Amino acid sequence: MKSTSTHDFLQLTPGADEPYYRQIYTRLRSAMADRLLKPGDRIPSARALAAELGLARGTVESAYSLLAAEGYIEARGQAGTVVATGLKAMPAAVGEAPPLLASSAPTGFAPSATSPVLRPFQMGVPALDAFPRKIWARLAARAVRATQTADMLYPPPAGLESLRAEIARYLQLSRGITCSPAQVFITAGYRDSLDLAARALLQPGDKVWVEDPGYIPASALLREAGMKLVGVPVDQEGLQVGVGVQLASRARAAVVTPAHHSPLCVTLSLQRRIELLDWASRHRAWIVEDDYDGEYRYASRPLPALKSLDRDDRVLYAGTFSKVLFPAIRLAYLVVPASQTARFEETARCFSGGSPALTQDIVAAFMAEGHFARHIQRMRRLYRERRELAAAGLDAVLGKYMQVEAQPGGMHLLLRLRGRRSDRALAERMRADGMFSRALSECVLESRPDLPPMLMLSFTNIESHRQAQHLARRIFALL
Known part of the structure; x- marks a missing residue:
């Protein structure tokens, strides 16, 4: 960061129902919405902030992972972690996150190759916050030494x-x-x-x-x-x-x-x-x-x-x-x-x-x-939970306009649009708004009038019902 003291907006509340990592996430996000932190500003490293707040480093890393997953911050290697340069300067509604990336979103089937930001609902991306990085780092160091x-x-x-x-x-x-x-x-x-x-x-x-x-x-x-x-x-x-x-x-x-x-x-x-x-x-x-x-x-x-x-x-x-x-x-x-x-x-x-x-x-x-097999088992349990959270959050806001169809497996949800809405048009608007979506009509080789309009949204990086509802409200605003 430039000159803003973390104590100006990172006063945590001991004993609160909200865990510390969520408090850090919320306060940093609010600081961005209030322009206390501007695009390009550097934020403290996880180690430095953990030492300053007297918390475990993993607690701060969890908050940073969530912020990165939603596109609020981005890593710059040795230059540290900064507020995302494409973050749009718009005031947030009370209790809600500010809109993300102002830059144009990709229109194809994968995120932009030049953008390191993980977009909400991005397909094909596992739960990066749950990856066992410490084990991976230990094995990598051993392999390098050998x-x-x-x-x-x-x-x-x-x-x-x-x-x-x-x-x-x-x-x-x-x-x-x-x-x-x-x-x-x-x-x-x-x-x-x-x-x-x-x-x-x-x-x-x-x-x-x-x-x-x-x-x-x-x-x-x-x-x-x-x-x-x-x-x-x-x-x-x-x-x-x-x-x-x-x-x-x-x-x-x-x-x-x-x-x-x-x-x-x-x-x-x-x-x-x-x-x-x-x-x-x-x-x-x-x-x-x-x-x-x-x-x-x-x-x-x-x-x-x-x-x-x-x-x-x-x-x-x-x-x-x-x-x-x-x-x-x-x-x-x-x-x-x-x-x-x-x-x-x-x-x-x-x-x-x-x-x-x-x-x-x-x-x-x-x-x-044995780490691989254990990781698969953990992810299977985690994805079952996140799928339910995402489906419930989306349905609570969009149930009148879309039907959430949770299949018995996979890493994404299907949202069937009610009425005559175009799935392709809505998917394009979502991508322009900084989210990621794929329309079923974008996946056909020949014209298939028998297929209903549907969206594909990944749930693997949706961590809470509240986050799903917030994203659902962003979709609602685009209908």
Whole structure:
């Protein structure tokens, strides 16, 4: 900060019902609304403020994490933490937070690459405040200290053997997938996995089934690679395999999200799974199973992966650490059929730049020592709670205008708009207001008048009913 003393606005109330981290969060937020703290002003480090207030450092870090998640502050490395430079100077209503970012919001499917701010409802981002950073830091420091000369060479194109072995072991226990480490290929994210699969197994001009609505970035990648996309409609049982057979029975591949369809969150039924595997076996086609958040099911235990039912070795299983650890890690993996490992090794050698060996080593240790499995279990409990808080807060404000549809799993909620409102128009207004939203109509390949107008909102970083209500009021103002 420039010259403002923290005591001017950070007088905490001992014994209050509101915990200290929430008091710090509220007072700093109010100071920004009152212009005591202006965009670009530096705030004390968590360590310095904790010492000044006589609190544990973790308490202050929790408050800072919440402020950062909502876009009020941003880290500047060695320059410290400052008030977000795009924070709009508008007075807040009593008891409410000031509006966020004045800069134009992105209109695509991901936050701006130049903005480090986590926007409310941002899709695909896990609960960053709950990540075990101390454990991660300890493992990272140990890995750095143990670095040898050989570790500083180019990493193996397929990934470190230690990480591949840990992934194979974990998948057998958690997802019912039996595979060898040689079948596991480490990539720099799901799109890198899909690109590797397309280069190894497909040719430009091949027809590929994709879900409609579906994950548009995957479709864009396949289209750019020269594939002919066949949009196969999705209903409450998932991909309509029979329709896919009618449209293109001899397609070379199908890209699916069977655990939680992206974006509708429905689960591919057992009958449809059998039909899909039968189609792939009869026509020697490939199936890419994108299991981006299959671990997060709240109504029951996570369902076995489609790959676990594959008896003819036609399924490639794609997993990612971005959704379960943090996106900046840029680490994913692809389990390929045993018969195709040699082809994938050659393709990876030609086209893959590999992932940083140090990061892979840290993740391998994180898994080997049991931290990964425990983290997944904690996140499953936390997301169940946050999903309920977010749904209740949104419904309390927007229930007359939208219906919250909480699916049995996944990392986002679906809001069905009542009446004739345009989901695309509302999503654009939300992004312009500093929030993040995706409209269902933005995820279709072909016109789908049968689909209702819906919004997709992530709940993973919604920490309280009050926060959800505040954000719901911001949405209400845009209706």
